[in-house]
Structure formats: C-alpha cells, structure tokens
Amino acid sequence: MSAVKAAGVRVVLDHKPILHGVDLAVGSGSWHAVLGPNGAGKSTLLKAIVGILAYQGEIRVGGESVAKLPAKHRARLIAYVPQQPQLPGDMTVAEYVLLGRTPHLGYLGVESRSDRAIAESALERLDLAGFAHRRLGTMSGGERQRVVLARALAQQAGVLLLDEPTTALDLGHQQQVLDLVDELRATEGLTVISTLHDLSLAAQYADELTLLVGGAVVATGTAREVLTEQRISEHYGARVKVLDDGEGRPVIHLVRRTHQRQGE
C-alpha cells in the first residue's frame, strides 16, 4: 500500500502554474527521492504534501486526504524539514527539539517525562546532546540543520519529508544523517520523501526516484532506470558520466570540459 499518494497535483503561485498535474506513489517504509533542476517544483511538491500550500488534485497520506486534516492530526502523520527553516535564535536546542512533541500533547499542552525522553533521544541520535542548552542563534549551519532534523524525529510521524537535508553538512554528517534516516526506515517502517541535488546520494539511499522538470514528472523508477547520461544531460544541461558503484547503483560524475592550450 502507498503511504503517500499524489494524483494530478497542481499548484499555482502568484498566478503562475508551478506544478502541472504531478503523480507520486510512495510505498510504506520506502525512501523516495524527488530530483530535478533548480526551480523544477520539488520544494513546492513537498509543501503541498505537508499541507502548507493550497493545491488542486488529490494527496493522501496513510489513506487520509491531507487537505481535510486538522493541522495537529496532520503533524502526527507527517514531519517536514524545510530547505531553509526559520529558527528562533533565542530558543535553546533542547526547547526547540521538544517542540516536535507538540502534536502529541494533551489538552493542557504540558510535556510528559516520556515526551522529554523522546526529545533527548533525538538529540543524542544526531550528536547534539552536548548542545542542549545552546541558543539556536549561536549554532553553525550544519548544527542547525541537524537540530531541525532532531525536532522532526521527535515528532515521531510515520512519514518524513526532507527538503535538501544535507546541503550544510560535511561529508561525515551527511552520511550520519542519511544512515540514521535509513535505519529508521528499515527498523521502524518510516516512509521518507526527500529532495536531493546530489544524484549519487539519491541513488545510494532511495528505493525509487522521480525526476521533476518544469513542474511535471519526466521519469520515475529505480536509480538505474531514471539516472541515465542522456536524461541528465537533457534536463540538467550537464556533461556527466554515469558509472556503477559495484553494487548496481549509479554514480554520477561531472565531466570537465577540455580546453586546447594556447600554442598547442
């Protein structure tokens, strides 16, 4: 069964059509990468799925129509890590991550011991335990990115939407974050939809990929099916070589243009 299903999704922003009837089906417990050049509509699609942008068409999460769900109910189903989160600089890391528990709080809105334990565990999983009392305004870009992810994990929703989750991270933290998300997918059945500009990383982690260009789907399937040299060249205008990582996953290299030296 699909945990997330989108059919004929159209979004218009500022009188301009941005998504032109996008279909997407993401199996429960799988990782789906949404790829595409700048401005293709990837973030717009994630925002429609999480219910913060108006759309036409149908989006169902766990069988329920997102547009009709109250915000609190929706937040128990879907956690979302935006590309450029706005963080309150005066708040501490611990306070911010605890906000992930908000959709689960009762009438009085008071966190229980279990809510605090879940938030602390999310901090630990993202190497942030030592930062618990730091103000968000003092954190580096990569640390802030991990804090936002920790808050999303503390939310304990079954579907996690990640918009470019690794842009500010060094190589080690990129791997740590993606491995952690992958572990949660494998052990707890988390369904993941992420945008990723790094096509090789998308090929490593995603079960299926959708290539979005100009607000429309041009290909969907496994990494080997979607990431061909011809398609990347056509849609990204890039010269690339697609190799194999030895385990059947494509690795995408940019190919430098050669120049004739003067006098040669």
Ligand SMILES: Nc1ncnc2c1ncn2[C@@H]1O[C@H](COP(=O)(O)OP(=O)(O)OP(=O)(O)O)[C@@H](O)[C@H]1O
């Ligand atoms: N509020 C808005 N009003 C008008 N146009 C918008 C608005 N938000 C986004 N757009 C436009 O919609 C298009 C899709 O934007 P979106 O952020 O979804 O692209 P993207 O694929 O995520 O791009 P990137 O890879 O650069 O992050 C872009 O052309 C963008 O300029």
